[in-house]
Amino acid sequence: MLMRRVGLAAAAALLSLGLGVAEARTVRWAAAGDPNTMDPHSQNVGTVTMVLQQVYDALIARNPDLSLRPGLATAWTQVAPDRWRFTLRPGVRFHEGEAFTADDVVFSITRALQPTSNYGIFVDTVDRAEKVDELTVDIVTRTPDPILPNKFASVFMMSKSWAERHNATRPQNTRAREEMHTVRNANGTGAFRLALREPDVRTVLRRNEAWYGWQEASPLPAGNVTEIVFRPIASDPTRVAALLSNEIDFVLDPPLQDLNRLRAAGNIRVLEGPEVRTLFLAFDTHRDELLYSDLRGRNPFRDVRVRQALYHAIDIQAIHRTTMRGQSIVTGTLFPEQVNGFVREEDVRLPYDPARARALLAEAGLPNGFGVTLDCSNNRYVNDEQICQAIAAMWTRIGVRTQLKAQPLGPFFAQIQRDDTSVYMLGWGVPTLDALYSFQSLLATRNGAQGDGIWNYGRYSNPAMDALIQRMKVETGAQRAETIREALRLYREDVPHIPLHHQMIPWAMRSNVTIPHAANNQPYFRWMVVN
């Protein structure tokens, strides 16, 4: 009797602490794509990280508004220009029981630096990681790196001893004949642990009750999900049907054409928010003659007036209204406001003005316009082909006879990556959430250095822009902010691209489910509440 009373009292105490025996709450989640691997450093794509970041933690975590918060590190400071010091969280254990220490951090950073890693961009300036003591690590960079914490929010920490035990000290090598242990197994420190992995069928995650984050102060109350069942459903109508028929609770990528239908269904909520992804058109400004044009002997895109003319010809509001059904954020700049360096005054478009466009073409000596082929993907971005159709029609109206070549992403990227294009549309996401990433990849002159101009397939090259980009890499504080602002101004004046819009990403869920929308299109299940 006494025992029972003590038991009851203990239970009551536990309940009052909010640690009561949790009711099992399963959330069934679907998206079009399945993660290709469970390896934390092998493939840096959204479909992989959307699952992995529930299982693996990085040194630094993110809030729903993508600002930084402590993760496996509780503090970080730049102790010298080329040295960041991270203080690690004590008492953390991996899902399989290993204690988390500085050795694991050094190991994970080193692993992300391997040639077979796909996370090189996040450690691009890192020379090495040094253990100071069990719970302190120094990251030594080759050049001063002001945005290292931003990038380290994407570098997952794995257990050194676990990786060594399973012969997985490097990310999967394509030359290998054997499957690596990390392809279907995971051992992180995160809020959920991997319970079952059947590629292309289902992935089951279970709540890690010992996770430090459940008790931490955060902008939102901790979630109550105990089990996540992820099922990929590639076909759009089937994914919607599964949500409508209550077989799925949460869909990460509902198709645009079904949003109204979903909103009309009483028990479904559509959550809309911006994505950090900007669509733009880029020109071949390098060749003396375009590859795909009827104009011989000159490259019209080298003339800024022609680029401006094509900019003036685009009725972006019509695209926003009709093609995107309101699901886009029209822009005149390179990246959205979530990205460090964004300046609202520089987010201004050249107005829609066909008369001015024709006048500019005439001024440039092309009163009769010219013909050109526009390269587009047709399954990579929201409504990509339709956007390009609209633009081709608008350009043709001012005399630039535009032929559209829309292809699936495989052949499309293969083609533009050979610089085999005259003008193309691209959508650019910013995983580091810093301006440098966009400027460096898209606008720097390609010079063989890591990252510089690797996605600059029009080979735009402007010494003034290059100088600003090199400064962005090393400067800090207000000085750096001013450099970025200057680069954004140059972007507006020189029109290397025609920016179009930031993509919106709607999420759909049953109305008993709440989760904060995140602009990196990553669901944070730690904050999901199921009623």
Place this chain on the structure above:
Amino acid sequence: MFAFIVSRILQALPVMLAVALISFAMFAYVGDPVAIMLGQDFTEAQRQALIRDLGLDQPFFVQFGKFVLNAAQGEFGLSYRLSRPVLDLIIERAPATLELALTAAALALLIGVPMGVYTGLYRNSWLSRVFLTFSLVGVSLPTFLIGILLILTFSVWLGWLPSFGRGETVKIGGWSTGYLTWGGIKALILPSITLGLFQLTLIMRLVRAEMLEVLRTDYIKFARARGLTNRAVHFGHALKNTLVPVITITGLQLGAIIAFAIVTETVFQWPGMGLLFIQSVGAADIPVMAAYLMLIAALFVTINLIVDLLYYAVDPRLRIGGGKGGH
């Protein structure tokens, strides 16, 4: 008989080689696996290293020769997309496709043949007209549309059947089956109807046409004159003689069902080989595509062989013509 089988297998070899060559030549157009694998951030050196790793810098016929040599030893390499051995992937997915195809084929036969017989015997009854109208729908509607309509009706409106996946499966050895659980059987219904509907209507129309043909022949008239029961005439004499073309078509269609389950599997997110193939096309995953196409080619060759052997069993004239003597 043995010589016949051996000669057919020898004939199959050039067919397989031709399929391998054609599919290999087509891979040049599905996109660049290197670009897809590298993702958004890479250096030129990394790109070159990956191209070398994958052997894509070698001349076409060297790549092809290596592929054939490895394939002959059952070695298809690692999937670019999933970093797992291709053979494992295909073996893992095969049960889903085979169960779906078998269920669809069984549905087509068990419903199609009786319907064909009925419409052949009672040409003018209203039920025959209903069957024939229905068969037009089955022949003319594309598979993906049938699938979506079924999902809309039975999953979204009525909520009776699942809209995707295999439901619960049970593992027996290496084979995962959906036949042993109620959830697994429920999950099979819509996809197998979608996949089998075309075959069902095809078989029904074929049996009907053959029945009409056979019922006009003299030996049927003679059988009736002998005073045999309707049952014996219709099933013992008429139906049996319609079976040769039905077996041919069913056999070849079974191959088609497996090969073209791609669409049905995509609509229902059925985790079989067809879905694997479609996802591999999207990722330019050449090892998986090559292995799948070879497998399908082998499948058709095998089915053709079996169909030829079945003729022997059904049609005594072939046995006589084969030099084995009569009875």
